[in-house]
Amino acid sequence: MIPDENSTDPPERVKAALEEVADGYSGLASDLRADLEDAEGGEAVLELAERSALEMLERLPLSPVYCPFCTLYRPGAVDCQGCGYAARYGRCTDAGTPYDLAIRAHYRLVETVEGLQRLRLRSGSSFPNDEVRAALGDQAERVADLAGRFQRRVRRARSSEELMALKTEFMADLVGSLPIDRVSGLCGFDDRPLLEAKREALQGLRRHWPAA
Numbered sequence: 001m002i003p004d005e006n007s008t009d010p011p012e013r014v015k016a017a018l019e020e021v022a023d024g025y026s027g028l029a030s031d032l033r034a035d036l037e038d039a040e041g042g043e044a045v046l047e048l049a050e051r052s053a054l055e056m057l058e059r060l061p062l063s064p065v066y067c068p069f070c071t072l073y074r075p076g077a078v079d080c081q082g083c084g085y086a087a088r089y090g091r092c093t094d095a096g097t098p099y100d101l102a103i104r105a106h107y108r109l110v111e112t113v114e115g116l117q118r119l120r121l122r123s124g125s126s127f128p129n130d131e132v133r134a135a136l137g138d139q140a141e142r143v144a145d146l147a148g149r150f151q152r153r154v155r156r157a158r159s160s161e162e163l164m165a166l167k168t169e170f171m172a173d174l175v176g177s178l179p180i181d182r183v184s185g186l187c188g189f190d191d192r193p194l195l196e197a198k199r200e201a202l203q204g205l206r207r208h209w210p211a212a
Contacts, residue, residue, distance in 0.1 A: 009158075009159065009160070010068050010157055010158070010159060010160045010162070010163040011068050011071045011072065011160075013071065014065075014066060014067070014068045014071050014160075014163065015154055015155070015157065015163065017061075017065055017066055018061060018066055018150075018151075018154045018163070018167060019151050019154055019155065021059065021061045021066065021150075022147045022148070022150045022151035022154065023147075023151070024059055025056070025059065025143055025144075025146070025147035025150075025174070026143075026144055026147045026148065026151075028052070028055055028056060028059070028143065029140045029141075029143040029144035029147065030140075030144075032048075032052050032136060032139065032140040032143070033137070033140045035048050035052075036048065036133060036136050036137060036140070039133075041129065042127030042128060042129040042132065043127055045127065045129055045132045045133055045136065046127045046132060046183065046187060047117075048136065049132060049135070049136055049179070049180060049183045050113060050116055050117050050180070052136065052139070053113050053178050053180040054110065054113055054114070056143065056174065056178060057106065057109060057110050057113070057175070057178075058110075060106065060171050060174070060175075060205075061167055061170075061171065062099075062102065062103060062106065062171070062208075064092075066167065067092070067164070068160035068163055068164065069083050069084065069085045069086075069160060069164075070083075070092070072160075073086070080093075085164075088210075089210060098204075098207045098208050098209070098210055099208055101204050101207065101208075102201075102204035102205050102207065102208035103204075104204070105197075105200045105201045105203065105204030105205070106201055106204065106205070108197050108200060108201070109175070109197040109198060109200070109201040111197075112193050112194050112197035113180055113194070113197075115193065116180065116184055116189065116194065119189050127186075127187045128186050128187065131186045132183050132186055132187070135179040135182055135183055135186070136179065136183075138179065139177060139178065139179050142177040143174065143177060146170060146173050146174055146177065150166065150170040153166050154166060164209040165209060167209070168205065168206065168208055168209040171205045171208075172202055172205045172206050175198065175201050175202055175205060176198075176202055178198070180194055180198075181194035181195045181198055
C-alpha cells in the first residue's frame, strides 16, 4: 500500500536504525579512547587518527535504510512518484540531486583521508605525539556527546521531516568534528586537500536535506 503523501509519521524501524547508529558512534568513541591509551609513538597515533576518521565516515547514515521517505516509497520504483522529497528535490537516485552530491562529496573525503595514509607511509619524519593525542582525545569526547544527543532527539522525533533534519545535522556535526585536517597540518603534511574535501563534504551533507 502506498502511504498517504501527507503522512509524516516517522517509520519506527528507521528510528530504531538511527538509534543503532548512535550506539555505534558511542562505541567508536569508547574504542578511540582505549586505542589512544594503548598507542605508543607518534606514528601509531597518526595511524589511529586515519583509521578512526575512516571508521566514522564509513558509518554515516547515508544509506536509504536510514531514510524514512525511502522506507515509505521504494527508491527507483514507481512508488517514488508519491515521495514528497522526490517531488521537491528530485529522486534521490538521480544524478545531481542533493543526495547524489552529498554521496559524491563523502567519497571524495574518504579518498583524501586514504591519501594521507599513503603520505605517512612515504614519510620518514617523526610525528608530534602529544598534539595529535590531544586532538584525538577531543574528538572522542565530541563524538560521544554528539551520539548521545542524537539518540535522545531521534527518540522524540514526531515527523519524518524532523528525523531527516536531525540526521542531517548529526552527520554534518560529526564530519565537522573530525580533526584529520588539523592532524595533517600538525604532522607537516599539506592540509589543503583535506580542508577542501572536508568543506565540500560538509556542504554536501548540509544540503542533503534542504529543509534542515
